[in-house]
Amino acid sequence: MKAKAMQAICKKMLKWTSAPTAEVRIHSFRQGLTRFADNSITQNVQELTDGVTFTARFGNRIGSASSTSVDDASLKRVVSEAERVARAVNPDKDLLPFLGMKKYKKMLGFVRKTADTGPDFRARQVGKVIKAAKAKRLTTAGIYSNSVARIAIANTAGLFVTHANSNASTSITMMTKDSAGWASDGHRDIDKIPIKNVIDTAIDKALKSHKPKAIKPGKYTVILEPDAVSNLLLFLAWGGLNGLALYEKRSCFSGMQNKLVVNPKITLTDDAYHPLQNGMPFDWEGMPRQAVTLIEKGRFIDGVYDRGTAKKAKKKPTGHGQPQPNTWGAFPGNMVVEPGDATLDEMIASLDRGILVTQFHYTNIINPKKLDITGMTRSGTFWVEKGKIKYPIKNMRFTQGVPLALRNVRMVGKDLKNASSLFGGGFVVPPLMIKDFTFSSGTDF
Amino acid sequence: MKKLCNIALTTAKAKRATYADIRVIFNTVEDVSMKNGRPDVSYREINGFGVRVIVNGAWGFSSSSKVAPAQVRKTTLEAVEIARQAAKFQRKPIRLAKEPTYVDFWATPYIEDPFDVPVDEKLGLLSEIDKILRRNKKVINATGNLHAWREHQWMATSEGSFIEQILLRSGCGYSAETSNGKILQKRSYPCAFGRQCVTAGYEYVRAAKLIENAARTRDEAVALLTAPVCPSGKRDTIIEGSMLALQIHESCGHPTELDRVLGHEANYAGRSFITTDKPGKLKYGSDVVNIVADSTMPMGLATFGYDDDAVRAQRYYVVENGLYKHYFTNRDLAHHAGEKRSRGCNRAHGYSKIPMIRMINLSLLPGDWEYDDLLADTEGGLVMEMNKSWSIDQMRINFQFGCEAAWEIKNGKKGKLYRDPTYQGKTVEFWNSCDAICNNKYWHPWGVVNCGKGQPGQTAEMTHGCAPSRFRNLQVGIAR
Structure with missing residues (x-):
């Protein structure tokens, strides 16, 4: 859906409502994704979804309704359902007035070619992956995807903002009978995905992972590649840096402002405007999204705040909020770790004994206050000795506190990647070398 | 229409x-x-x-x-x-x-x-x-x-x-x-x-x-808040249904999905240790372990008339008397398991996603134990209740679960409360260590509403019925 069509819907709905104040949020999403496994395309799909959410307010009573149908009859029903709900709920004294227009930064979010790419291009890219796998007698599985998303927010306080972004991504697993190697990349510009590099990396890891040896669980120095680092940070974002968690003293960093909480080599920001990020310039309340320093040279500065929490905590909102009534808080979804000065090869060369981890799998929180998490290594785990990768090792379970791991950082890599994990991410991170990383058990492969 | x-x-x-x-x-x-x-x-x-x-x-x-x-x-x-x-x-x-x-x-x-x-x-x-x-x-x-x-x-x-x-x-x-x-x-x-x-x-x-x-x-x-941390070590443990349901889901449900077995999820959710040579041969659990797939069960979240392949709902044993028997299949992949008919497990997340093999309702059948008798028979053991965290490797072998609460078993009853209980193990060893399952008075259907799989990601819902069950010599406590 184009911005003009979104604006027209917003105007109509705000005109139809009998609520004194109201807000409309519209999203439009189109994605094409080609999935392959066993050296064959197994799934090739396209999705087109439009949706509108209407929030009606009668004083301190608020209610929302939404629909994926955007014809007039459906839109009128959505307005009336939101009003019905709003009239039924208890007053909420924590509600704030809707926000009017603010100044927003421009950002590079949308590349036309990425949005317009069809299944023929994706099939050709996947063809390259399958051909490379067959040439090395490997089995491959993965995806090649492109998408475009546009959102708009408008309200009776005069707000109308819209933003579009595009995204293309690939992730590839290459397998022998007893090993796997994985690599991925993504960018708003589909032409900037280095498909050959991704293929070569996955193949290299799969071949090097052949005949893995078991090692004993225990504490080891690890080099975590960016996708594994992103996995750790995801839990920090959820449990550590949400302003509401800090205010409610649920965060591992509650009461730690301006204190050294991790190694001074770590500086962490949330910066939607970083060239490798793909965020939006406002949040779901219409607040301009700010670049926020979360940790500076190891000292905890602060988290991110929605308007409601900021008011309670006597902070300034940072533009990371959810729509009201927001009982969840704020999320730093565009985190960036400041790079160091060593390449991954230099980090490996400087490691006397330890483990190189490609990615983690199925990680979860054990202790939310200490932010102890557990998960498995996956698709490329190697023993490093005297500066060289010696042999592949069988996958292991780690059980580790995230703040403690960041305290134990010994080196920060210089090459940044926008990296994700099974449950999310999209953080711009370098590889990290971490001392005393705890592995609690092993598995059979 | x-x-x-x-x-x-x-x-x-x-x-x-x-x-x-x-x-x-x-x-x-x-x-x-x-x-x-x-x-x-x-x-x-x-x-x-x-x-x-x-x-x-x-x-x-x-x-x-x-x-x-x-x-x-x-x-x-x-x-x-x-x-x-x-x-x-x-x-x-x-x-x-x-x-x-x-x-x-x-x-x-x-x-x-x-x-x-x-x-x-x-x-x-x-x-x-x-x-x-x-x-x-x-x-x-x-x-x-x-x-x-x-x-x-x-x-x-x-x-x-x-x-x-x-x-x-x-x-x-x-x-x-x-x-x-x-x-x-x-x-x-x-x-x-x-x-x-x-x-x-x-x-x-x-x-x-x-x-x-x-x-x-x-x-x-x-x-x-004032309870001691759950001790570490090997303990006979009674796992309540509110935890055991997710154990069934992660360690039996997912590895039973035939698309995972064939490598279709190799790049994302993962594969399965139950390769196509295993049905009819793998001693998945002890003799008391009977696990049934059933999209006809009352109140199940994966209860329907027909799946998204237009295949009629079915009920069948996945594990019978401990022996692994059948996968979750769809019309497209059933022949890879040597089967002529789909078992009706093709499901999509709403209109916007392509149907794929998803586990249907999967339940551990009740045994014959009274709950109080089981407590009395597990002196020195633990009771663990309500899942708090979960993690399992991509082949579904090594798992670790955290629970909201645990109790020691003393004098045949639930005694001291423990916080932060966890247990870990390997799937086949775990289910073979099961020696007692409570009877149908204690059997309850537990819904799972956040099961993720596939690229693009899909969410599915399903139900796991089970009763409190005992597992011998389980590794409990946070291993470090």
Whole structure:
């Protein structure tokens, strides 16, 4: 859906409502994704979804309704359902007035070619992956995807903002009978995905992972590649840096402002405007999204705040909020770790004994206050000795506190990647070398 | 609706599709929630359709939220083009297992439509629970939710099936999160992660004893703040149904999905240790372990008349007397398991996603133990209740679960309360260590509402029935 069509819907709905104040949020999403496994395309799909959410307010009573149908009859029903709900709920004294227009930064979010790419291009890219796998007698599985998303927010306080972004991504697993190697990349510009590099990396890891040896669980120095680092940070974002968690003293960093909480080599920001990020310039309340320093040279500065929490905590909102009534808080979804000065090869060369981890799998929180998490290594785990990768090792379970791991950082890599994990991410991170990383058990492969 | 569906089928046929189906889905969802007295109510309509075709032996799928004749035609043509592109790198043409065609209407039974219950009545119930939970100042967050979901779907296939189904789900739940500044603890009711869901009406919520259990839930959450950490070591452990359900899900359900076995999830959710040579040979569990897949069971979240392949719902043993027997399959992949008919496990997340193999309801059949007898027979052991965290490797072998609470077993009864209990193990060893399962008085269906799989990601719901069961020499406590 184009911005003009979104604006027209917003105007109509705000005109139809009998609520004194109201807000409309519209999203439009189109994605094409080609999935392959066993050296064959197994799934090739396209999705087109439009949706509108209407929030009606009668004083301190608020209610929302939404629909994926955007014809007039459906839109009128959505307005009336939101009003019905709003009239039924208890007053909420924590509600704030809707926000009017603010100044927003421009950002590079949308590349036309990425949005317009069809299944023929994706099939050709996947063809390259399958051909490379067959040439090395490997089995491959993965995806090649492109998408475009546009959102708009408008309200009776005069707000109308819209933003579009595009995204293309690939992730590839290459397998022998007893090993796997994985690599991925993504960018708003589909032409900037280095498909050959991704293929070569996955193949290299799969071949090097052949005949893995078991090692004993225990504490080891690890080099975590960016996708594994992103996995750790995801839990920090959820449990550590949400302003509401800090205010409610649920965060591992509650009461730690301006204190050294991790190694001074770590500086962490949330910066939607970083060239490798793909965020939006406002949040779901219409607040301009700010670049926020979360940790500076190891000292905890602060988290991110929605308007409601900021008011309670006597902070300034940072533009990371959810729509009201927001009982969840704020999320730093565009985190960036400041790079160091060593390449991954230099980090490996400087490691006397330890483990190189490609990615983690199925990680979860054990202790939310200490932010102890557990998960498995996956698709490329190697023993490093005297500066060289010696042999592949069988996958292991780690059980580790995230703040403690960041305290134990010994080196920060210089090459940044926008990296994700099974449950999310999209953080711009370098590889990290971490001392005393705890592995609690092993598995059979 | 038939006319709309026929547009897709005739358009696909004209473009030489050898198979086509269309699913039109109208979902209505209502969530009434409360956190620390603040209400949050949302009403959602999620409407759209998805068209699936086989052209040149390959699948193509396209979907749209715009349910209109012209859009159905356009989306079908897109699906055809997508299939043509996929066929260029398709190793073998798709083969669909045979299934009779059906023209049918099917719906989950209910007594009281949850959408007819006024929002203010629901908020009143949550408000009452909220007051009880927050009577102790150690409770920093009291959250509650009442959920209603109606899925109205029509499916038409080029083979002649036309199936209309209405699935109605109701759910409820709450939790109390406590803190003393250093430790965070939580107790939930009836289960963790927001709510317990079933296919039923609001009668389920009325019978759930929400008010009656609120004070106990709060008091246990407070007591956990001063409880000792669960000891580490090997212990005979009784795992309650509220935890065991997820154990069934992760260590039996997922590795039983045939697409995972064949490597289709190798890049994302993972594969399976139960390779195609294992059915009929793998001693998956002890003799008392009987695990049944069943999309016909009352109240199950994966209970339906027909799956998204238009295959009729079925019930069968996955594990019988400890022996591994059958996978979850669909029409496309069933022949890889040497089977002529799909077991009816193809499911999609709404209209917008392509159906894929998802576990259906999967339950551990009850044994013959009385709960008190089992406690008395497990002196020195532990009881663990309610899942708090989960993690398992991508082949589904090494797992670790955390629970909300544990108790020592002393003098044949639940004794001291422990906080932060965890246990870990390997799947086959674990299920072979099961030596006692409580009887059907203690058997309960537990809903899972957040099962993720696939790229693009899909969420599915299913139910795992089970009763408290004992596992010998389980590794408990956080290993470091």
